[in-house]
Each structure stands twice: as C-alpha cells, then as structure tokens.
Amino acid sequence: MAGITSYGAYVPIYRINRMTIYSALGWLNPASLLPGEKAVANYDEDSLTMAVASAMDCLRGVEREKIDGLFFAATTTPYKERQNAGIIATALDLRPDLRTSDFTTSIKAGTGALISAYDAVTSGSAKNVMVCASDCRLGKPGGFQEEIYGDGAAAFLLGDSGVIASVEGTYSVSYDFVDTWRAAEDRYNRASEDRWIRDEGYSKFISEAISGLLHKYNLTPQDFAKVVYPCLYVRAHADIGKKLGFEPGQIQDHMFTAIGNTGTAYTLMILVAALEDAKPGDKILVASYGNGSDALFLQVTDEIEKARDRRGIKGHLASKKDLGSYEKYTTFREILDIDTGGRGEEIAATQQTTLWRERKMILGLCGSKCKRCGMPQYPPQQICANPKCGAINEMEDYRFSDKKGRLFTYTGDVLAFSPSPPAIYGMVDFEGGGRWLFDLNDCDLDSLEVGMPVEMSFRRKYHDVSRGIHAYYWKATLVRA
Amino acid sequence: MAEGIKDRVAIIGMGCTKFGERWDMSPQALMVEAFTEAIEDAGIEKKDIDAAWSGTCYEEVSVGKSAIPLAVTLKLPFIAATRVENFCATGSEALRGACYAVAAGAYDICLALGVEKLKDIGYAGLPQVDTQVGTALRFAFPNYTPPGMFAMMGTRYFAQYGLSPQEGKRALAHISVKSHHNGALNPKAHLRREITIDEVMNAPIVAWPLGLFDCCGVSDGAAAAIVTRADMAKKFRPDPVYVKALQIAVSSGEEMMCTDWDYAHVETTVHASQRAYREAGIKNAREEISMMEVHDCFSITELTEYEDLGISPRGRAKEDIEAGFFDLDGKIPCQPDGGLKCFGHPIGASGLRMMYEMYKQLQGKAGPRQIKDPKFGLTHNMGGIPPLNVVSVCIVGL
Numbered sequence: 001m002a003g004i005t006s007y008g009a010y011v012p013i014y015r016i017n018r019m020t021i022y023s024a025l026g027w028l029n030p031a032s033l034l035p036g037e038k039a040v041a042n043y044d045e046d047s048l049t050m051a052v053a054s055a056m057d058c059l060r061g062v063e064r065e066k067i068d069g070l071f072f073a074a075t076t077t078p079y080k081e082r083q084n085a086g087i088i089a090t091a092l093d094l095r096p097d098l099r100t101s102d103f104t105t106s107i108k109a110g111t112g113a114l115i116s117a118y119d120a121v122t123s124g125s126a127k128n129v130m131v132c133a134s135d136c137r138l139g140k141p142g143g144f145q146e147e148i149y150g151d152g153a154a155a156f157l158l159g160d161s162g163v164i165a166s167v168e169g170t171y172s173v174s175y176d177f178v179d180t181w182r183a184a185e186d187r188y189n190r191a192s193e194d195r196w197i198r199d200e201g202y203s204k205f206i207s208e209a210i211s212g213l214l215h216k217y218n219l220t221p222q223d224f225a226k227v228v229y230p231c232l233y234v235r236a237h238a239d240i241g242k243k244l245g246f247e248p249g250q251i252q253d254h255m256f257t258a259i260g261n262t263g264t265a266y267t268l269m270i271l272v273a274a275l276e277d278a279k280p281g282d283k284i285l286v287a288s289y290g291n292g293s294d295a296l297f298l299q300v301t302d303e304i305e306k307a308r309d310r311r312g313i314k315g316h317l318a319s320k321k322d323l324g325s326y327e328k329y330t331t332f333r334e335i336l337d338i339d340t341g342g343r344g345e346e347i348a349a350t351q352q353t354t355l356w357r358e359r360k361m362i363l364g365l366c367g368s369k370c371k372r373c374g375m376p377q378y379p380p381q382q383i384c385a386n387p388k389c390g391a392i393n394e395m396e397d398y399r400f401s402d403k404k405g406r407l408f409t410y411t412g413d414v415l416a417f418s419p420s421p422p423a424i425y426g427m428v429d430f431e432g433g434g435r436w437l438f439d440l441n442d443c444d445l446d447s448l449e450v451g452m453p454v455e456m457s458f459r460r461k462y463h464d465v466s467r468g469i470h471a472y473y474w475k476a477t478l479v480r481a
Numbered sequence: 482m483a484e485g486i487k488d489r490v491a492i493i494g495m496g497c498t499k500f501g502e503r504w505d506m507s508p509q510a511l512m513v514e515a516f517t518e519a520i521e522d523a524g525i526e527k528k529d530i531d532a533a534w535s536g537t538c539y540e541e542v543s544v545g546k547s548a549i550p551l552a553v554t555l556k557l558p559f560i561a562a563t564r565v566e567n568f569c570a571t572g573s574e575a576l577r578g579a580c581y582a583v584a585a586g587a588y589d590i591c592l593a594l595g596v597e598k599l600k601d602i603g604y605a606g607l608p609q610v611d612t613q614v615g616t617a618l619r620f621a622f623p624n625y626t627p628p629g630m631f632a633m634m635g636t637r638y639f640a641q642y643g644l645s646p647q648e649g650k651r652a653l654a655h656i657s658v659k660s661h662h663n664g665a666l667n668p669k670a671h672l673r674r675e676i677t678i679d680e681v682m683n684a685p686i687v688a689w690p691l692g693l694f695d696c697c698g699v700s701d702g703a704a705a706a707i708v709t710r711a712d713m714a715k716k717f718r719p720d721p722v723y724v725k726a727l728q729i730a731v732s733s734g735e736e737m738m739c740t741d742w743d744y745a746h747v748e749t750t751v752h753a754s755q756r757a758y759r760e761a762g763i764k765n766a767r768e769e770i771s772m773m774e775v776h777d778c779f780s781i782t783e784l785t786e787y788e789d790l791g792i793s794p795r796g797r798a799k800e801d802i803e804a805g806f807f808d809l810d811g812k813i814p815c816q817p818d819g820g821l822k823c824f825g826h827p828i829g830a831s832g833l834r835m836m837y838e839m840y841k842q843l844q845g846k847a848g849p850r851q852i853k854d855p856k857f858g859l860t861h862n863m864g865g866i867p868p869l870n871v872v873s874v875c876i877v878g879l
Binding site: 341342343346347348351354355357358361362375377378379381385386387408409410411412413414415416417418422423425426427429433434435436437438439445450461471473475 | 602603604605606608609610611612616617618619620621622623624625626628629630632633634635636637640685686687688689690733734735737738739740744868
C-alpha cells in the first residue's frame with residue numbers, strides 16, 4: 001500500500017480584504033469586486049519560501065534522513081534555470097543522494113507531482129518522496145485575477161509505510177485550453193473571457209476527470225466522504241459537485257473567500273483541510289484544474305490519527321493580520337517601485353562560491369555541536385566556542401531550523417531599509433543551546449517582549465534585481481497558534 | 482603578565498580638526514589640518530618623523546587602502562608607514578602602533594593619524610557595507626544598522642534591571658544632555674547646542690528604545706598625535722603627556738554563540754580596562770581616574786561602560802548618572818569635549834580625538850571645559866556590535 005504518509009500546509013499571515021483592492025482600483029474596473037479576503041505573502045516570501053514552510057509543517061516527527069525524493073510544483077518558481085527543488089532540499093537539510101524535480105507551467109502541476117511521487121514509490125525507485133506545491137501569482141493591478149489569486153503552499157510525503165491516506169487510483173485529462181497564461185517575458189498572468197473559462201474549461205474538465213475516475217474504478221459519488229476541487233467561480237464551484245451528484249456536505253470548502261486561489265497549491269491545500277477532518281475509512285476524491293485535470297482517489301487509514309499535530313490549514317487560518325492597504329500589497333509584491341533610499345540600494349555582489357561552500361550553514365541553518373562538551377553553536381565552528389572547552393575539530397553537524405527559541409532581546413530599527421519598517425531583529429537563544437541574531441518578521445514591534453517563544457522561518461534575504469539573485473536565509477517569527 | 486609600556490612613551494604634540502559636515506574638505510585636507518597642528522604643537526619638522534600609522538575604517542568612501550594616501554598627502558618620503566583598521570578602535574590602534582614602536586626602541590618619533598570622511602556616503606548613518614562581516618556571515622546577519630544593535634542592549638538592560646522604558650530612557654537622556662552641555666563649550670565639536678531631557682525623551686525613535694538624541698552624529702574629521710621616547714620628551718616641551726596604558730581586547734565568539742552573556746554589558750570592556758588599570762598601576766578606578774572620554778556611539782553604550790570600566794557598581798550606573806557624577810563638575814567628568822555625541826564619529830579619527838581632549842586637559846589648556854588638576858585621563862573605544870567587538874582602553878597622565 002502506497003500513499004500519503006504526512007501532510008502540511010502554509011498560509012502567510014497577511015490577508016488583504018478584496019474590498020481594500022477594490023477601493024484602490026475599483027474605479028478602473030467597477031465589475032471586478034469579489035467577496036472575502038485573500039492571503040498575501042510577506043515581502044520576503046515567495047513560492048519557494050512558502051514551500052519550505054509547508055514542508056517544515058509536514059516534517060513534524062518525520063526522520064528527514066529517510067527522504068529520497070523532493071518534487072516542487074509551482075508556476076511562480078523564483079528561478080527559471082537553477083532547480084528550485086534543490087534550494088528547498090538544501091533548506092530542509094535533506095540528504096544529497098536525492099531525486100529532485102520542478103513541476104511547473106500549469107496549476108495542475110501540484111497533482112502532477114503528487115501522482116509522479118506516488119508512481120516513484122510504487123515502482124520502487126524511491127521510498128519516501130516529498131511533494132511541495134506553492135504559488136504566489138500576480139494579476140495585473142485592477143483586474144479580476146489580482147482579486148482571485150491568493151498565496152499559500154501545501155506539502156505531502158509519499159511512501160509505503162505509515163500511510164495515512166492510500167492512493168487507490170488516478171485519472172487525468174489534458175487539454176491545451178488557454179484560460180490563463182504567462183509567456184516567458186510576462187510578469188503578470190493574462191486571461192481569456194471569464195464566461196468561456198467557466199463554461200468550456202473549469203466546469204467541464206473537473207467534471208470529466210471525476211466522472212472518468214468514478215467510471216474507471218466503478219464508484220459512485222456516494223462512496224466518498226469528501227470531494228476536493230479548486231474554486232475559480234464560487235457559484236460554478238457548487239454547481240460542479242451538484243451536477244456530478246454530490247451532496248453539498250460532501251464538497252470540501254474551497255476557502256476562496258479566506259485564502260483565494262493559490263494556483264498550483266490550491267487543490268492540495270483543500271486536500272490538507274479535508275485530511276484534517278478525515279476519519280479512518282473515509283474515501284476522498286481529489287480533482288485539480290489547469291489545462292485539464294488530474295483526479296485521485298484516496299482511502300484514509302487508521303494512521304491518520306498520528307498526524308493530528310500539524311499546523312495545516314486550520315492552524316494557519318487561526319492566526320492572521322490584515323495588511324490594511326493596497327499600497328502595502330503592491331510594495332510587498334514589488335509592483336510599486338518605491339524609493340528605498342541610498343541605503344536600500346546597496347546590495348553587494350553575491351558570491352556563489354561562498355554560498356556553495358557554506359550551503360548547509362546559510363540555506364540549511366546548520367551549525368555544529370561539540371562532541372566533547374555538547375554545546376550547539378552557530379555558525380559552524382571548528383574550534384569549540386565554549387570558553388571552558390575549546391576542543392579542536394571535534395564537531396558534528398547540528399540543525400537549528402527545527403529548534404524553538406526564545407527572544408533574548410530585540411529592536412525595531414528605522415534607519416535600516418525595510419519594505420515594512422521598522423526592520424525588527426533580535427537575538428534568539430535556542431532550546432538546547434546556541435544563539436544567534438536574526439531578523440524577525442510577521443510581527444509588530446509593540447507586541448514583542450523579552451523571552452517570547454520564536455521559531456525559524458525560511459525567507460528571502462534579498463532580491464538583487466540587477467544581478468538576477470533571489471538570496472535566501474532564515475528569520476525568526478513568533479510561534480503561530 | 483608583561484610589565485607593559487607605562488611611562489616609556491610620551492605624547493608631545495597633537496592636532497584635531499573641527500569635526501562636522503565638512504562638505505568643502507577632502508579627506509586629504511582634513512589630514513593636513515590635523516597634521517600641521519600636531520607638528521607645530523610638538524615643535525618638530527616633518528623630516529623628524531621616523532614612522533607613521535594611519536587609521537581609516539571605511540577606506541571605500543574615503544582615502545583608499547594602505548598607508549600610501551597618508552604618505553602622499555603629507556609628503557613623508559620613504560618612511561615606514563602602516564594603515565590599521567579595527568572598527569571603531571581604529572584611531573586608538575594607530576596610536577598603539579606608534580607607541581609600541583617607540584617603546585620597542587625601533588623609532589624615536591612616530592606619527593599616529595586617523596581620518597574618516599563619512600559625509601561622502603550619500604545617505605545618513607554609517608555606510609551599509611553588507612560584506613563588512615565577511616562574505617559568508619553577510620547572509621547570516623540580520624538587516625541591521627549600528628543603532629539597532631546597540632538598542633538591543635537598552636531593551637536587555639531595562640529588562641534585566643527592572644526599568645520601565647520611561648525610567649530607562651530618562652537615565653539615558655541625562656547622558657546626552659550632559660554631553661551636549663560640554664559640546665556647546667567646544668569650538669571643534671560638530672553639534673554645539675544644549676538640549677533638555679524632554680527633547681531627548683520626545684525625539685523620534687531611530688531604533689527602539691533609542692531616539693535621535695541617544696545616537697551620536699556622523700561627521701568628517703581627522704586627529705593626529707606625535708609620540709616619542711619618554712626620556713626625550715622634555716626636549717620638545719615642558720608638559721608632555723605620558724602613556725600609562727594601552728590595551729585592546731577582542732571578542733572571540735562566546736558572547737555571540739554561548740547563552741551566558743547578558744547583552745546588558747560589553748565583556749571586552751571589562752577585560753581591556755582591567756588590563757589597562759594593571760598596566761597603569763591603578764588600584765581603584767572610581768577614585769583614581771580623573772576624567773574619561775568613552776565610546777558613546779549611543780547613550781546606552783556610555784551607560785553600560787560606566788559599569789564595565791568598574792566606575793559604577795553593576796546595574797547602578799543610573800544612580801551615578803542622576804547624581805551628576807559624570808558631569809563636567811562631577812567626580813569623574815565624562816566626555817568633557819562633548820564626546821561622539823557632539824563630535825560625531827569619523828571612525829578612524831575618534832580615538833585620537835578623545836586623546837586630544839585628555840592631552841589638552843592634562844596640560845590645562847581646555848578653556849571653559851577645564852577640569853581641575855586632572856591626574857589620569859582614560860579613553861575608551863568600542864567597535865563592532867555588543868556581542869562581537871573590539872575595545873581599546875588608553876590611560877594617560879602627567
């Protein structure tokens with residue numbers, strides 16, 4: 001039996017109410033107002049950092065050493081050449097004898113990666129494959145797409161032992177249906193007419209994939225506890241399930257008004273929400289959308305009870321902050337070309353030689369632990385930093401990214417350039433030993449106190465547009481509820 | 482412990498430019514201004530100088546690397562010249578190089594000169610050189626500026642000693658008010674205006690809890706010293722100032738990487754000052770030190786230094802501050818010239834600028850700021866950030 005052995009999700013802390021967007025640009029396109037709010041990545045988040053965050057959630061209690069595959073699915077990969085999955089694998093401190101791939105250019109790439117991971121496990125070519133799906137798409141200011149798109153990520157681990165939801169079957173349809181597209185030179189998505197997308201694409205392909213799967217495995221809608229599929233149009237979403245013969249209670253909530261359409265991650269995030277409430281024995285039907293549709297048939301096992309400690313969708317939805325202004329949203333997404341001042345313009349050239357040599361320290365947040373005195377220390381040292389020890393070359397690797405810490409001291413710096421001033425940073429003392437200085441994000445200066453618990457979050461350190469560099473590192477965040 | 486260099490080297494001449502936004506002055510012109518005052522004060526000629534040390538921290542926005550700019554600007558032909566850099570202790574390192582060379586018997590007369598031209602950066606504050614911590618650590622350091630790194634010492638000090646932000650900020654405000662009072666009396670200072678406690682308390686925040694008046698200025702300047710063998714000093718002038726101690730201490734990582742250090746004091750200052758007191762033969766600093774120029778890049782830095790230098794009891798600097806102990810008419814006047822607070826901090830020049838004030842005070846030439854009968858003057862620099870830094874402590878006397 002092969003299938004999902006763990007799951008995780010990530011929703012950035014910021015939301016923007018769609019009325020806030022409409023208030024700023026509704027005059028341009030009065031028909032564009034959509035209900036609810038959408039999740040917005042912070043200025044230092046992108047599809048890659050959110051993928052790492054969802055993977056960290058998925059990896060709770062998992063031995064990372066056993067993972068031998070990592071697939072990353074996104075249409076908004078920060079790099080077009082340089083494997084993004086490789087960056088994620090390094091951040092997660094996975095072993096180097098690892099199969100990595102990026103699945104991209106369609107928002108059904110998430111289910112594509114999931115099915116490929118399942119195939120790798122069932123073929124025996126890999127034992128434990130992680131799939132991360134994430135997106136951070138941009139619609140043009142003032143258009144429907146801008147209101148539709150939300151940011152988020154989901155992660156799954158596939159394997160053949162400790163399966164919490166087995167994959168019992170799949171059925172796919174693929175069409176070159178051009179509803180939304182983005183050429184290599186484009187920054188924003190373009191879209192065809194909504195009515196055509198809704199009636200000829202969205203409503204038909206999901207129905208075709210689900211019907212095909214039901215027919216292939218001789219099942220009926222009544223066999224399933226939940227059906228999971230993404231939402232492009234709220235009313236059409238309900239109609240798809242109804243026409244296929246599902247009761248409203250069987251249709252998993254689409255979260256369109258709470259998070260938005262998160263592209264490649266969307267179907268898988270809804271699946272995470274379904275698994276959070278699933279009971280052993282439940283059958284779940286999943287269908288993605290994007291240039292066709294992939295459908296999967298999952299069977300929940302008794303093991304599901306062991307995976308209840310994930311932050312998942314529910315945990316992330318429980319903590320949120322209103323971004324407040326459209327100008328802040330466009331600043332975070334680098335749509336608005338703000339005045340950074342001279343200090344903000346100063347970015348030294350990035351030494352790829354250094355980043356390669358120190359990849360475990362910088363991307364992996366690995367330090368060292370002295371084998372003689374036992375003190376964890378960051379960054380990695382050769383000579384023990386403990387003045388009472390001083391052992392030379394008796395170190396072993398020690399990962400800090402999954403350790404909790406306490407805020408030892410902090411400040412909010414107005415002089416340092418930040419797209420979200422003040423720049424907040426502080427000293428973190430890790431549980432188990434070791435300390436370092438970290439940027440803090442997703443928090444307000446007024447809410448901080450010495451001694452508060454913090455955890456580590458993989459973020460974009462800087463974006464050097466002139467040299468095409470997205471540089472990554474770890475920051476501290478307050479522990480999310 | 483080695484016996485040190487107490488009373489083996491004397492300062493016989495010093496020069497210091499006016500500090501400030503010297504938009505019309507090149508770093509070379511600043512060097513000449515400080516140098517000519519120093520050699521005239523010493524009564525020597527250029528050709529008498531055997532060796533020179535120049536101190537510049539941010540050479541990228543100033544004179545460039547090496548000691549060549551010094552030799553070329555001052556036309557010091559083919560002598561031994563060395564550039565030093567050790568963050569904010571750079572100027573004191575230049576002096577240390579010159580003094581150690583004389584003490585070693587290698588040369589008779591040496592020049593130490595520090596210069597920094599910060600106002601050519603193009604924006605406020607110190608240069609944002611993200612590789613100044615190295616090409617690997619640049620990724621691991623937060624997006625920081627010096628005010629933030631020192632502000633965290635305020636956060637921590639307040640928490641550790643149970644001060645509310647208002648109580649803590651009020652104690653810090655006394656420090657800045659005192660320095661502005663002194664700076665207003667000094668024609669070479671950059672900022673020459675008296676300020677009030679309320680102004681300091683209500684100033685815009687730069688890095689919480691530090692406001693505008695908790696931060697020193699950023700300026701251009703240069704300062705220079707001529708040093709010689711103690712046994713030759715009186716040939717040049719009747720009132721040479723003798724070097725009693727020169728000490729440097731550098732963090733080796735324990736504050737930053739172990740969890741013992743409290744971020745409410747600077748451990749290097751404790752080590753450097755204790756060594757300096759031993760070298761100078763000082764048993765009780767609070768009783769024997771007459772005056773100090775300490776590294777007041779931020780008000781919280783100065784507060785913690787009172788304790789780290791062994792002047793105020795741990796956690797109780799606030800009482801001394803509020804009692805006026807460090808005021809110009811107090812027991813140990815601190816920053817009699819106005820400090821970094823009023824001079825600004827052209828890094829390479831600052832250590833020598835501090836020494837200039839101690840030198841003038843010991844010679845009784847400090848005008849309206851003159852302290853009565855000083856015996857020992859102490860200068861202190863602290864470069865880097867509280868968890869990782871370089872500290873210099875120099876003690877001079879008659």
